[in-house]
Amino acid sequence: MGNHHKAMSGRDAETAESKKSHANQAQNSQNVKVKTNAFRSLLPILAFLRPYKMMAFFALFALIITAVVSLSLGQGVKLILDNGFIAGSIAQLNQAIYVLVGMISLLAVGTFTRFYLMSWLGERISADIRKAVFNRVVTLHPSYFEENRSGEIMSRLTTDTVLLQSIIGSSFSMALRSFFILVGGLAMLLVTSLKLTLFVIVCIPLILFPMMVFGRKVRALSSSSQNAIADVGTYAGEIIQNIKVVQGYTFERLEQSAFGLEVEKAFDVAKRRVKQRAFLIAVVIFVTFTAISMMLWVGGMDVLSGQMTGGELGAFIFYAIMVAMSVATISEVYGELQRAAGAATRLLELLKVSSNIQESNTPTLIKAPQETVLEFKNGDFYYPSQPEIAALKNINLQIPQGKVVAFVGPSGAGKTTLFELFQRFYDPQKGQVLFNGVDVTQLKLETLRQAMGMVPQQPVLFSTDVWHNIRYGKPDATDEEVMMAAKKAHAHEFIERLPQGYQSFLGEQGVRLSGGQKQRIALARAILKDPQVLLLDEATSALDADSEFHVQAALKTLMQHRTTLIIAHRLSTVIHADIIVVMDKGEILATGTHQMLLKSSALYKRLCELQFDSIKEPHH
Secondary structure (H helix, E strand, O other): HHOOOOOOOOOOOHHHHHHHHHHHHHHHHHHHOOOOHHHHHHHHHHHHHHHHHHHHHHHHHHHHHHHHHHHHHHHHHHHHHHHHHOOOHHHHHHHHHHHHHHHHHHHHHHHHHHHHHHHHHHHHHHHHHHHHHHHHHHHOOOHHHHOOOOOOOOOOHHHHHHHHHHHHHHHHHHHHHHHHHHHHHHHHHHHHOOOHHHHHHHHHHHHHHHHHHHHHHHHHEEEHHHHHHHHHHHHHHHHHHOOOHHHHHHOOOHHHHHHHHHHHHHHHHHHHHHHHHHHHHHHHHHHHHHHHHHHHHHHHHHHHHOOOOOOHHHHHHHHHHHHHHHHHHHHHHHHHHHHHHHHHHHHHHHHHHOOOOOOOOOOOOOOOEEEEEEEEEEEEEOOOOOOOEEEEEEEEEEEOOEEEEEOOOOEEEEEEEEHHOOOOOOOOEEEEEOOOOEEEHHHHHHHHHOOEEEEEEOOOOOEEEHHHHHHHHOOOOOOHHHHHHHHHHHOHHHHHOOOOHHHHHHHHHHHHHHHHHHHHHHHHHHHOOOEEEEEEEEOOOOOHHHHHHHHHHHHHHHHHOOEEEEEOOOOOHHHOOOOEEHHHHHHHEEOOHHHHHHHHHHHHHHHHHHOOOOOOOOOO
16 A cells, blocks of 8 residues: 555555555565475365365366376277378278267367366365364464454455465366376377487477476466455455545545555566566576477488388377477466465465364353352553553452443553453453452453453444344344344334334444444344353443433333443443443542542542532432
């Protein structure tokens, strides 16, 4: 992005710097990839072939049969020329033609089998790799996604796996078949004419040399091309996701210009890659067919002098052309394999990433609710992306069972960070987080997170229908349970008014709903989950009065008989909390009730004075 600061003057410097850093990392990664052997990079992908060994065996068998039949056609050509044309025998010509047609029929059946099985394997392995990468990605720690762009991960899941699919499904099959024909063709050339075969042997190094030189350049450019495509996808995704902001600030033309630069940058890299591949193929074809022309001249002289028959020359030319086509195919596929090696490396990098949040090998069973549900002991925490700034410092906190505990303080005080540590999205660098008296690192992540229900300030909805979005709280819930949860969340009425009711598609991130409606869907999800501990991150701050009334009523139902933690910016919503925790700059400054804190905490008193006309408790 850093190449278009003029068009993107509204972007902040941090984004440009991040982009520049990413570009440097991509370049370094690319340099490493170039030094790695292409085929070695693809070897780990073969592990995905193991479950389908029989299919691979039959595909390989069909491939060998087609290669053998293809080579046998040369003998059919020799029969037709020597026994049919030159001998002048119609019967022998007919017989030779029947043999040839039979071989061609066998070749067609074998080719169908080979193509189907290899394509099936390519699609199957591609799907398995895509699933393996996605399964790994969804288990990674949240900080991984702070350091790696979602657009690039999506590119790996889609573009890279499709590239591998085409390689495994067709290109690899072509390369293997061409290799067999190359080896078999050379053997048949030796049998047919030793002298003419020397021309082929001399030319092979001349063909392999440009393949090695240009192939390496193609691979380097392919890696750059993949990164450039990922950049384009990421940029477009960000603009589309924030389209209202773009249009609101009338930035359409500037974004069009900036996106155009990104696309052109990707095109320039692709153009250089295509040029290298085209040059490689042209050199190989020139050298190959020049050799064939020389062979025709020498072979023609031998036929005229009676040293070989016309059929032998015809067969030799047939084999020479097959060898030449095999080498040309291999040279072309070699470039594809270079691209695939880059894709494979990128995918395998993702598969090798391990989550920073590791479960115990012998997890402790969750205990029955204790007097203290959550406890933080001597806790310090630094975000991985900001290791020098303490997000939390010396935190000691106990959350009693069944109480409403509110967290107040300025932005950046560490309130949301506490919620993230309670759910174990991160682990503190120092200290312990306990749930029902057990260190959370000893619990299964699924067990811990099932016991908690989060309702964020900005609810997250999925691009599906209402059923799916509410049922996210309990996947096996019946329709009746979903509707009951919606009623408790004051959402049933507006859902019924939607075009298809509970089957209504909500659009990307629930774009078809208002803020209050989204929040009530999120509340219905939490009600359906029925968690032991409820986490509310200022669930009503962005709502109008009517929506807030419905959401507050739903929250009152949800908070009954359970421990509730509330992050509050509007103090009027938490003055009746059992415990209020005052935080600032990652530290807990004071805890107590509203009245206690008015007397003991200067920060709390100042926050109240800013929000209330007086520091007296408002009448309700």
